[in-house]
Amino acid sequence: MASHRRPTHSGLTHSARVTVLSAAAATAVAALGATPAGADPQTSPERARAAVDRLFQEAEKATERFNSASERATHLREELGQVQDGVARGQERINRLREALGSLAGAQYRSGGVDPTLSLLLSSDPDTFLAQAEMLNMVTERQHSALQDLQRAQRSIGQLRTEAARDLSDLERSRAAVARHKRTVERKLAQAQRLLNSLPSEERGAFDRASRSGRGVLPAVSGDAPASSRAAAAIRAARSAVGRPYVWGANGPSGFDCSGLVQWSYAQAGVGLPRTSQAQRYAGRQVPLSEARPGDLVTYRNDASHIGMYMGNGQVVHAPYPGASVRYDPVRMMPISAVTRV
Known part of the structure; x- marks a missing residue:
């Protein structure tokens, strides 16, 4: 990737x-x-x-x-x-x-x-x-x-x-x-x-x-408020996971793959999400990227094989790939297929 x-x-x-x-x-x-x-x-x-x-x-x-x-x-x-x-x-x-x-x-x-x-x-x-x-x-x-x-x-x-x-x-x-x-x-x-x-x-x-770039960097959430209180809780959970390792097939709390991080973060907010990035893409209402707010899910590639959480300031937090840790990256790091508001 x-x-x-x-x-x-x-x-x-x-x-x-x-x-x-x-x-x-x-x-x-x-x-x-x-x-x-x-x-x-x-x-x-x-x-x-x-x-x-x-x-x-x-x-x-x-x-x-x-x-x-x-x-x-x-x-x-x-x-x-x-x-x-x-x-x-x-x-x-x-x-x-x-x-x-x-x-x-x-x-x-x-x-x-x-x-x-x-x-x-x-x-x-x-x-x-x-x-x-x-x-x-x-x-x-x-x-x-x-x-x-x-x-x-x-x-x-x-x-x-x-x-x-x-x-x-x-x-x-x-x-x-x-x-x-x-x-x-x-x-x-x-x-x-x-x-x-x-x-x-x-x-x-x-x-x-x-x-490991981005590890430990904690950019502030943008002035746009999260779409809901549960989105705010999921953001806090995702931020707490920064620095933990990518582990394929894992959904926390010690390691994550991309969809596992999203599922775990929203679970801490009391929201049950599907396990895969393809299913998570349809777990809420889709919005344009220009209207993205902190807590929204950003799905990548046409096959929705990667996903992260929008944190504001043009950044997402995600579990990138083996050998890397959960981190922040630019929201446009890959072709975006959908932005979903849970």
Whole structure:
């Protein structure tokens, strides 16, 4: 993500940096397929930086896909638990209904297996016949009702079991997606780290200093007031996170990725936001950048793969990329896709 790192101030002139880096950067970038044969070695350091930034950007996109799959898996686990509880309760009810029907059947068996209606017809006492006929009718209706209840309960538990099987299948697919996206993130980050490790220590130190630019700097919020009290609380939380490390897949409090920082900051204000930057883009009302107020969410790139919080004075606070800490950067550090007021 080259566009949200400030220019390096390493103390070396451009020509000196080129001289120091040419061989190592050319080798490293060629290994990643970023430098075509016959490329001008004078541009190799810039190509090396571009390759690192490209890998970080690809890792961040994979991180947001990982976050989305993880959120989906969590939801499915909760849903599956509720369905399984419903199956258990349904089975208990079926067992009770079967016991009740079994009791009625046992009573008939103990009467000798003679049809109750026939027994009443053989009675010599008309009053007894009428009283027992009414009772028999009630028992028959109760038995019929219990049988219907049992059939309904069996249909219901069958539907619940089908739903549970579907949820379990979806959960397994989500788990596979989580693992796949995790491997992608780790692969991209490992490639970027290998490329950084190939640079001479002087340039690597300059890169590290650039990645930490803005740390500890606490610009004042602009004269524009936050859009709401909850936005003001989220701003305070985001400011308190400045300097904490970027950790992919994390949403605080010790480390954050970009959407994790936004989610955590608003959670401290009592506001629940979705986990991914793509979903956070639609978590409120979109406004023009010219009307942005502190606390608004600023989403970057067409795919909304990065997000930060507007702090006023033309700055956002965000979790940039691995190796960097939560920091302030210019709001126009990357192409903006949306400004959202929560």
